[in-house]
Structure formats: C-alpha cells, structure tokens
Amino acid sequence: xxxxxxxxxxxxxxxxxxxxxxxxxxxxxxxxxxxxxxxxxxxxxxxxxxxxxxxxxxxxxxxxxxxxxxxxxxxxxxxxxxxxxxxxxxxxxxxxxxxxxxxxxxxxxxxxxxxxxxxxxxxxxxxxxxxxxxxxxxxxxxxxxxxxxxxxxxxxxxxxxxxxxxxxxxxxxxxxxxxxxxxxxxxxxxxxxxxxxxxxxxxxxxxxxxxxxxxxxxxxxxxxxxxxxxxxxxxxxxxxxxxxxxxxxxxxxxxxxxxxxxxxxxxxxxxxxxxxxxxxxxxxxxxxxxxxxxxxxxxxxxxxxxxxxxxxxxxxxxxxxxxxxxxxxxxxxxxxxxxxxxxxxxxxxxxxxxxxxxxxxxxxxxxxxxxxxxxxxxxxxxxxxxxxxxxxxxxxxxxxxxxxxxxxxxxxxxxxxxxxxxxxxxxxxxxxxxxxxxxxxxxxxxxxxxxxxxxxxxxxxxxxxx
Amino acid sequence: xxxxxxxxxxxxxxxxxxxxxxxxxxxxxxxxxxxxxxxxxxxxxxxxxxxxxxxxxxxxxxxxxxxxxxxxxxxxxxxxxxxxxxxxxxxxxxxxxxxxxxxxxxxxxxxxxxxxxxxxxxxxxxxxxxxxxxxxxxxxxxxxxxxxxxxxxxxxxxxxxxxxxxxxxxxxxxxxxxxxxxxxxxxxxxxxxxxxxxxxxxxxxxxxxxxxxxxxxxxxxxxxxxxxxxxxxxxxxxxxxxxxxxxxxxxxxxxxxxxxxxxxxxxxxxxxxxxxxxxxxxxxxxxxxxxxxxxxxxxxxxxxxxxxxxxxxxxxxxxxxxxxxxxxxxxxxxxxxxxxxxxxxxxxxxxxxxxxxxxxxxxxxxxxxxxxxxxxxxxxxxxxxxxxxxxxxxxxxxxxxxxxxxxxxxxxxxxxxxxxxxxxxxxxxxxxxxxxxxxxxxxxxxxxxxxxxxxxxxxxxxxxxx
Numbered sequence: 001x002x003x004x005x006x007x008x009x010x011x012x013x014x015x016x017x018x019x020x021x022x023x024x025x026x027x028x029x030x031x032x033x034x035x036x037x038x039x040x041x042x043x044x045x046x047x048x049x050x051x052x053x054x055x056x057x058x059x060x061x062x063x064x065x066x067x068x069x070x071x072x073x074x075x076x077x078x079x080x081x082x083x084x085x086x087x088x089x090x091x092x093x094x095x096x097x098x099x100x101x102x103x104x105x106x107x108x109x110x111x112x113x114x115x116x117x118x119x120x121x122x123x124x125x126x127x128x129x130x131x132x133x134x135x136x137x138x139x140x141x142x143x144x145x146x147x148x149x150x151x152x153x154x155x156x157x158x159x160x161x162x163x164x165x166x167x168x169x170x171x172x173x174x175x176x177x178x179x180x181x182x183x184x185x186x187x188x189x190x191x192x193x194x195x196x197x198x199x200x201x202x203x204x205x206x207x208x209x210x211x212x213x214x215x216x217x218x219x220x221x222x223x224x225x226x227x228x229x230x231x232x233x234x235x236x237x238x239x240x241x242x243x244x245x246x247x248x249x250x251x252x253x254x255x256x257x258x259x260x261x262x263x264x265x266x267x268x269x270x271x272x273x274x275x276x277x278x279x280x281x282x283x284x285x286x287x288x289x290x291x292x293x294x295x296x297x298x299x300x301x302x303x304x305x306x307x308x309x310x311x312x313x314x315x316x317x318x319x320x321x322x323x324x325x326x327x328x329x330x331x332x333x334x335x336x337x338x339x340x341x342x343x344x345x346x347x348x349x350x351x352x353x354x355x356x357x358x359x360x361x362x363x364x365x366x367x368x369x370x371x372x373x374x375x376x377x378x379x380x381x382x383x384x385x386x387x388x389x390x391x392x393x394x395x396x397x398x399x400x401x402x403x404x405x406x407x408x409x410x411x412x413x414x415x416x417x418x419x420x421x422x423x424x425x426x427x428x429x430x431x432x433x434x435x436x437x438x439x440x441x442x443x444x445x446x447x448x449x450x451x452x453x454x455x456x457x458x459x460x461x462x463x464x465x466x
Numbered sequence: 467x468x469x470x471x472x473x474x475x476x477x478x479x480x481x482x483x484x485x486x487x488x489x490x491x492x493x494x495x496x497x498x499x500x501x502x503x504x505x506x507x508x509x510x511x512x513x514x515x516x517x518x519x520x521x522x523x524x525x526x527x528x529x530x531x532x533x534x535x536x537x538x539x540x541x542x543x544x545x546x547x548x549x550x551x552x553x554x555x556x557x558x559x560x561x562x563x564x565x566x567x568x569x570x571x572x573x574x575x576x577x578x579x580x581x582x583x584x585x586x587x588x589x590x591x592x593x594x595x596x597x598x599x600x601x602x603x604x605x606x607x608x609x610x611x612x613x614x615x616x617x618x619x620x621x622x623x624x625x626x627x628x629x630x631x632x633x634x635x636x637x638x639x640x641x642x643x644x645x646x647x648x649x650x651x652x653x654x655x656x657x658x659x660x661x662x663x664x665x666x667x668x669x670x671x672x673x674x675x676x677x678x679x680x681x682x683x684x685x686x687x688x689x690x691x692x693x694x695x696x697x698x699x700x701x702x703x704x705x706x707x708x709x710x711x712x713x714x715x716x717x718x719x720x721x722x723x724x725x726x727x728x729x730x731x732x733x734x735x736x737x738x739x740x741x742x743x744x745x746x747x748x749x750x751x752x753x754x755x756x757x758x759x760x761x762x763x764x765x766x767x768x769x770x771x772x773x774x775x776x777x778x779x780x781x782x783x784x785x786x787x788x789x790x791x792x793x794x795x796x797x798x799x800x801x802x803x804x805x806x807x808x809x810x811x812x813x814x815x816x817x818x819x820x821x822x823x824x825x826x827x828x829x830x831x832x833x834x835x836x837x838x839x840x841x842x843x844x845x846x847x848x849x850x851x852x853x854x855x856x857x858x859x860x861x862x863x864x865x866x867x868x869x870x871x872x873x874x875x876x877x878x879x880x881x882x883x884x885x886x887x888x889x890x891x892x893x894x895x896x897x898x899x900x901x902x903x904x905x906x907x908x909x910x911x912x913x914x915x916x917x918x919x920x921x922x923x924x925x926x927x928x929x930x931x932x
Contacts, residue, residue, distance in 0.1 A: 005622065005690070005691075007622060023690075023721070023722040023895070024690070025893050026893075043690045044624075044688050044689030044690045044691075045622060045689070045690055045691070071892050071893040072893050073893040073894065073895045075722070100894070100895055100896070101864070101890075101892075101893045101894035101895055102893070103891075103893055104891045104892065105891075109892055110888075111892070124885075125684070125885075126681070126684035126885040126886075126888060126889065127684070127688075127888060127892065129684065129685050129688035129689060130688045135688065135689065138624060138626065138685070138688075138689060139624060139689075141625075142624040142625045142626075145625050146615065146619050146625070149612065149615060153612050156471065156473060156511060158604060158608040159607075159608045159612070160604065160608075160922055161697070161921070161922060162922070162923070163712060163922070163923040163925060163930070164630070164697050164699075164712055165643075165699070165711070165712050165930065167930070175647070177631075177646065177647060177667065178645070178646050178647065178648075178650070179643045179644070179645060179674065180643065180644050180646065180650075181641070181643060181644065181701050182644075182650070184644070184646075184648070184650075184653050184661045185653070185655075185659075185660065185661050187650050187651070187653060189651075193651075194651065195650045195651050201643065201711070201927060201928075202711075202925070202927070202928060202929065202930055203928040203929075204930075206930075215592070215922070215923055215932075218591070218593070218595065219595050219604070219922065221596075222510050222593075222595035222596045222601065222604075223510030223595060223601065223604060223605075224471070224489075224490070224509045224510045224511055225510075225511070230696060230697060231627070231630050231696060231697065233630075233631070235647050235667055245631070245667070246629065246630055246631050248627055255509075256469075256489040256541070256566075398567070419590075419591075419592040419932045420592075422576075422590075422592060422593060423592065425570045425571075426537050426567075426569045426570065426575055426576075426577070426593065427492075427537040427538050427566075427567045427569055428539065428566070428567035429489070429539045429567055430566070455627070456627060456628070456629070456681070456685065457628070457629040457681055459629060459631050459668070461667060461668070462667075462668060462669040463668065463669075464629070464631070464633070464668055466681075466885045
C-alpha cells in the first residue's frame with residue numbers, strides 16, 4: 001500500500017483499483033440511514049477533495065466514523081475506484097479509517113463548515129489556510145513565486161539576498177522601522193543628551209530596509225544581471241487595502257540597460273508568470289471564478305497575451321484633464337497621480353494595464369536618471385485595474401557628477417552614500433531596474449481586493465495578532 | 467550584430483565568425499610593442515573572461531584603449547574567432563571599442579589586479595563581487611538557492627512566507643532584535659513607569675523572528691507539505707566564523723511525518739542540491755579547487771552519493787569518552803556538544819557528515835516531541851566537517867496535554883502561544899520539520915571558512931558598514 005496525496009489521485013498517478021493510504025482532514029461528512037458515510041477529505045495538496053465511502057462494517061463505524069466533524073484528521077486505508085456520483089471522478093472504498101485528531105468543541109471550531117466572512121478568517125491566520133479560499137490563494141501564491149524565480153533563472157539572472165538590516169534609507173525618504181537591542185526603559189544618552197547608538201547591537205543606528213535596490217546595484221555592476229526577492233518593511237501610516245507594513249518585493253537590476261529594456265523585460269516576466277498560473281493552478285482559478293471573479297480566466301488570458309499600453313506622464317495628465325471626471329483645477333502638470341486618477345486611466349479610459357513613463361523629476365527618487373529635457377526622469381510605473389501601481393522602475397543615474405547634484409536637490413548627505421558613489425567612480429555603466437510588489441500582483445491575479453488576504457500573516461499598523 | 471554575454475560565448479550559443487557586441491569590464495589589459503592590446507574582459511555571467519584583440523588601427527587605440535585599467539567598463543564590437551593562444555578557446559577580434567566608464571585614480575582602486583586579503587574584500591562588500599573569488603561564491607550561492615527551491619517545488623511542497631515581525635519567540639529563548647517606531651529619546655511610559663508599547667507602531671512589543679517554524683506548522687496542518695525560505699535574525703553576542711546576525715534559513719515542515727522521514731528528506735534534498743552545483747557550477751568549483759580547497763570536487767561527489775551516518779546522542783557521548791581527546795570529566799550524559807566535540811566526531815572519528823538523533827530533552831526546544839523513554843526528544847542535528855551543525859529538526863509535540871506540560875517545563879506562558887495550541891485542539895496531526903542554515907551549508911560546499919564571505923552584505927555584532 002502506497003501513501004498518496006489527493007493531488008496524486010487527481011493527476012492520474014495512481015491506477016484504478018490500487019490499494020492506497022491517504023492522510024488528511026475531513027471537509028464534510030454525511031451519513032446515510034442505510035449505514036454508509038460519505039466523507040469529503042482534503043490534504044491541501046490541491047484544491048480537490050476525495051470522497052471516502054465508509055460502510056457500517058468498519059469496526060469503528062458507529063463509535064467514531066459517523067461522529068467525524070469538519071477539521072478532524074484521519075488516515076484512510078482503501079481502494080481507489082471510479083465514482084458513480086456526478087460530483088467526482090474517483091472515490092475511495094475504505095477498508096479502515098484511523099482517527100488521528102478530533103476537533104474539540106466542534107460547534108465552536110472557527111473553521112466550521114458554515115460560510116465565514118473574510119474578516120472572521122483574518123482573525124484566524126493560523127487556521128484560515130484550511131479553507132478552500134485561502135488554500136487556493138496559498139497555492140497560487142506558491143505558483144507565482146516559482147514562476148518569477150524560474151523566469152529569471154532561465155535568463156541567467158543571479159539571485160542576490162540584499163540586506164534587511166541597514167543604516168541607509170534607499171528611497172531617501174519614507175518611514176522606516178528601527179532595529180535595536182537597547183533597553184528601552186533606560187536608553188543610553190551621550191553628552192549632548194542624544195541617544196548613544198554606539199551602545200546598540202551594531203554600534204550605530206539600524207533600520208529595516210525599505211528596498212534592496214542600492215545594494216543590488218552593487219551586484220549589477222559586477223555580475224550584470226541580478227535580482228533580489230525578499231521581505232521589505234515600510235512603517236507608513238496607511239491602513240488601506242493596498243498596504244502592508246511587511247511585504248515581499250522582487251527587484252531586478254540589469255547593467256547596460258535602459259527604460260525600453262525595462263519595459264520589455266517586465267512585460268515578458270509578468271506575462272510568463274500569468275501563463276504559468278493559468279497552466280499550473282487551473283483548478284484553483286476555477287474555484288475563484290465561481291466565488292470571486294467571473295472573468296478571472298479571460299482577464300488573465302488577455303493579460304498574458306496583449307502588449308501593455310505605454311504612455312507618457314504628460315499624456316496621462318492630458319487624458320485626465322479631458323475626462324471631466326475630476327475638478328478642472330485638481331489636474332495639473334507635475335502633480336502626483338492619486339489612486340483615483342490611476343484607476344480612471346486603467347479601468348475607464350484604457351480598460352487594460354498601462355505603463356506610464358517619464359515622470360516629472362520632483363515626483364521620483366534621487367537615483368533616477370534625468371532625461372535630456374532636464375525635467376523628467378527615465379522612470380516607469382505599471383498600473384493595473386483596481387490596485388494601481390504594482391511595479392515601478394527606472395534608469396539609474398550613473399554619472400557621479402549628476403548623482404551628487406541629485407543628492408543636493410534632495411538634501412541628502414552624499415557621504416552616507418559613499419559606497420553607492422563608488423559604483424560611479426569605478427567603471428560605471430548605464431543600468432536600470434524595477435521593483436514588483438508581490439502581494440499587489442497576486443491581488444491583481446486572484447481578484448482578491450485586500451492584500452491582507454493574499455499574505456499568510458499580514459502585518460499592518462496597530463494590527464497583528466498571530 | 468547581437469548583444470551576447472560571455473556565458474553565451476562559452477556555452478557554444480554563438481557561431482564562430484559571428485559579429486557580436488559584448489558589454490562588461492576589463493579584468494586585465496596588456497599592450498604589446500607591436501601595436502596590439504590583449505584585453506581580458508568579464509561580465510559576471512560566468513567565471514570565464516573573453517580575450518579581446520585590439521589593434522592600433524582602431525581610432526581610439528593610443529588615446530584610450532592602451533590606457534584601460536582593471537575595472538573600466540567597455541562595449542566591444544567585433545568578431546568571434548577561435549583563439550591561437552593556449553589559455554582560451556575563443557577570442558574577439560575587435561572592430562570598435564567604446565569606453566563607457568573609467569576607473570578614477572586607478573592606483574587606489576580597491577579591487578585592483580593585485581591580490582587582496584579576504585579582510586580587505588570584506589571592507590568593500592559593494593565592490594568585492596567584481597573579484598573572481600566573490601563572483602564564484604555568488605554564482606554558487608544562486609545555484610544552491612535554486613536547487614533547494616526546485617527540489618521542493620518538484621515534490622509539491624508549497625512555499626510560504628512566514629512573518630519576520632513577530633511578538634513571539636519561536637525558540638522560547640535566544641536573543642531577539644526589537645522593532646519599533648517609538649522616539650528613543652523620549653520613550654512613552656505607562657503609570658507603572660514601564661515602556662508603553664501601546665504607542666508603538668503595532669500597538670504591542672514587536673521583534674524580528676528567530677525562526678518561522680511555528681507559523682509554518684500552521685500551514686503544514688492545512689496544506690500538508692510546506693516550506694519557508696527567508697532571512698532570520700539572531701541578536702546573539704557571537705563573533706565567530708559561523709555566526710551572522712542576519713542569515714537565510716530554509717525551513718521545511720511535513721504533516722504526518724516522523725524523524726525517519728526527516729532524515730530521508732533532508733539527505734535527499736542536500737544531495738540533490740550538491741549534485742545540482744556539481745553540474746551547473748563546475749567552472750566556479752574548478753576555480754575554488756585551484757585556490758581554496760584541492761579536494762572540493764571529490765568531497766562534494768562523495769557527499770552527493772554516500773548515505774549519511776546516523777548515530778544516537780548516547781553513542782556520540784560514548785565515542786567522545788573513549789577518544790581520550792577531551793578531559794575525562796568534561797564528557798558526560800546530557801551535556802551540550804560543543805563545536806570541538808562535533809568536529810572530533812565528523813572530522814576525526816567518522817570523517818564524514820553525521821546525523822545525531824534523540825538528544826536529551828533538556829538540551830532542546832519546548833516544541834520537540836518526547837520519545838517513549840521520556841528522557842530524549844525525537845530530534846536530529848546534521849553535522850559537517852569544519853562547521854558543525856548545518857541542519858536541525860524534530861518531530862513536533864502534537865498532543866495538547868503534552869505540549870502544555872512542556873510550556874510549564876520551560877516556564878513559557880501558554881497563553882502567548884494560544885494560536886499554536888489551537889493547531890493541537892483542532893484536528894491535530896503528527897508532523898515534523900527541519901531548518902537548514904543556508905550560509906553554513908554554502909560555507910561547507912565552497913570550503914570558505916567564514917560565513918561572512920558567503921553572505922553578500924554580512925551583518926554581525928558591532929559590524930556592518932555597507
């Protein structure tokens with residue numbers, strides 16, 4: 001007898017009439033008066049359950065089997081047969097069912113079979129992967145993660161782990177979390193009554209990184225094609241459906257490349273990933289189609305084929321002005337696009353993801369390369385319906401002289417960036433890169449509105465309980 | 467003319483006599499009196515360089531080309547030809563060489579062509595990937611990372627991102643970094659003069675995770691086979707060649723599995739990864755063989771084939787006692803094995819990696835499952851020469867009653883672990899898992915003695931500068 005997963009059963013890896021052992025949990029149990037229990041069993045290996053047919057000839061039928069409730073763990077010994085039922089292809093004729101773990105106080109089991117609200121699920125991050133919904137999201141998340149890695153590995157991009165603990169603000173702004181081992185109730189001060197960070201673990205002020213880009217550039221200026229993919233931390237006071245304080249970001253950096261290369265690379269990477277999901281996670285997508293987003297599959301198919309629309313920032317402003325959707329004075333050149341503007345462009349005007357390029361210099365970070373007009377930077381943002389920006393990138397300023405001017409412009413101390421400046425002193429090369437917000441992209445793919453529901457254990461302001 | 471990488475040239479993807487464009491950096495430049503420059507050029511895509519033949523008929527030959535120093539960035543337009551030289555198969559006959567970035571003050575370039583000490587390289591984490599040594603390590607690191615992911619993906623393990631910011635100490639001990647946005651110079655206190663963490667970002671005390679295991683168990687109890695792979699933080703005051711304050715850890719957790727399954731899984735995973743490196747990184751390994759470890763390839767080949775040796779903790783103690791290598795009283799049952807003991811066992815006694823199982827309960831964490839002897843836990847540590855432990859795992863206590871007793875034994879507040887206890891209340895299953903220290907394994911594979919040199923931007927106590 002082989003131990004098999006439910007995924008094995010549904011991918012025809014097991015022959016009909018084989019004797020098998022299956023280990024998992026009860027999704028549903030219905031006992032008929034004629035002495036048969038029909039147990040739907042899941043093990044998380046795929047969306048499918050397998051139906052177990054248990055008859056009253058089993059020794060523990062009346063004492064244990066008919067009492068099984070949702071969530072109980074069992075080991076089933078039986079034979080794989082073709083099902084006569086309309087809802088499944090296979091089922092298991094059980095020879096023996098061993099009860100492994102019961103659900104204590106079943107009526108209060110937080111993942112009982114009734115429908116739960118998404119908010120209820122959020123309170124139970126540790127149990128919600130047991131539901132069809134979060135199970136599917138988790139498998140798609142896994143698929144997307146591997147698709148992105150595979151795309152880059154196949155193209156000989158090298159994965160680099162950029163540091164999380166840092167002394168530098170890579171974006172030159174934005175809120176950071178401090179990392180410390182100092183005794184908070186008795187913080188050491190220096191002669192000027194300032195906190196003396198020499199006593200701290202690293203002997204200096206330390207923070208959680210808001211981006212690995214600057215360190216990644218050091219590797220792009222050595223290995224040419226590199227990427228990082230890890231957690232990123234932002235201490236922003238933004239309690240929206242699009243913000244997490246801890247999220248995963250994929251950052252890609254390529255030496256000798258420009259804005260156009262970035263657009264081509266990011267388009268093919270995102271389309272490759274969506275194709276990967278369409279192929280590998282079709283059953284989970286079918287479930288989301290039924291329950292969440294009727295158009296999910298056609299939407300993803302279109303995304304995976306159609307060329308992204310590229311427009312200039314100036315064009316975007318002019319479209320918004322002409323739209324009459326916003327007060328006339330609220331739309332002007334050099335303004336920061338708000339979510340409502342982004343959504344108008346992608347959802348109403350273009351009805352498809354768009355890339356906006358060449359933003360005003362004042363709106364973007366210090367490291368972005370100025371265009372020849374001296375007013376805009378060679379930057380791109382990819383916007384998608386509902387969510388807005390999921391990916392942003394730019395050419396990086398590679399001339400030391402220009403970079404130093406940008407430090408002054410942003411009132412940043414260039415000495416803090418000494419090593420970043422070294423990259424321009426020694427064999428500098430034009431290079432460009434982008435960052436992809438993993439949860440936002442996943443949210444777009446799955447149609448799940450809130451990024452809290454596509455992250456296993458979301459961290460947001462004033463809020464994490466598990 | 468196609469833009470190609472040096473890796474393309476050396477993997478026969480480009481036909482002889484093709485016109486190509488290559489972008490990269492000068493590793494070495496030698497000009498003959500007869501008016502020819504031989505430029506060794508690298509782009510990081512592989513260990514190899516490509517030799518560029520530049521003749522004095524090129525317009526910028528005397529003004530620029532002969533002055534090129536190590537580290538300068540160039541774009542070469544030329545034809546791929548077979549080399550007559552003994553040191554290379556191919557070379558490029560240059561039609562045009564465009565200088566992209568010079569090295570300012572070349573004699574002070576920190577990565578000049580002379581031999582640098584490993585300590586010198588550490589001071590320049592941002593430039594050291596330009597060296598052959600750190601370039602090779604980086605490519606092997608990338609290979610190992612992908613090998614581990616691929617092994618688990620192919621076996622339908624799902625990748626889960628466990629949270630970094632946490633309120634819980636997963637190991638029930640050990641030093642953690644605090645994460646905060648409080649103003650350190652003016653920490654808010656409550657009525658009892660204690661720090662009032664309600665004012666902090668998350669409204670509670672928050673730390674960097676020392677392990678993702680407990681959260682991963684929640685997913686193993688839903689999806690059966692899961693893993694996480696991300697950065698881990700330990701604020702230990704250990705300034706050794708084996709400790710980093712920030713490192714990457716692979717954690718694997720499997721429902722319905724036991725200690726024996728763990729041993730089988732970890733052995734096949736590590737052997738698969740080493741085989742992957744032997745195949746994909748052979749040129750980088752050849753370089754390390756020449757410069758660092760003469761036996762590296764035979765050592766890895768043996769590792770990838772030979773079954774790991776498994777011994778009981780008790781046996782380990784008895785071997786150490788008999789060895790006469792340590793003062794007699796210093797070896798006793800229930801003692802913690804020190805690095806010197808581990809090294810004696812793997813380097814002198816067995817001369818091969820070993821797995822020690824069934825450690826005394828007092829030496830291991832609260833979540834490990836007690837064996838029937840009530841004295842030992844179903845745990846394993848994998849030890850390798852030079853480095854000691856690289857992987858540790860155990861069965862997890864799945865019975866709520868026993869787990870609660872363990873909380874008492876370790877003086878841990880069980881209420882803090884309420885959600886972890888839930889996993890035992892609702893359909894508990896036997897499960898087991900392990901954690902692999904990525905940098906330690908990489909250090910073993912490469913023969914690099916200090917983990918600081920296999921991590922791109924190492925963080926250790928009182929020490930990070932980039």
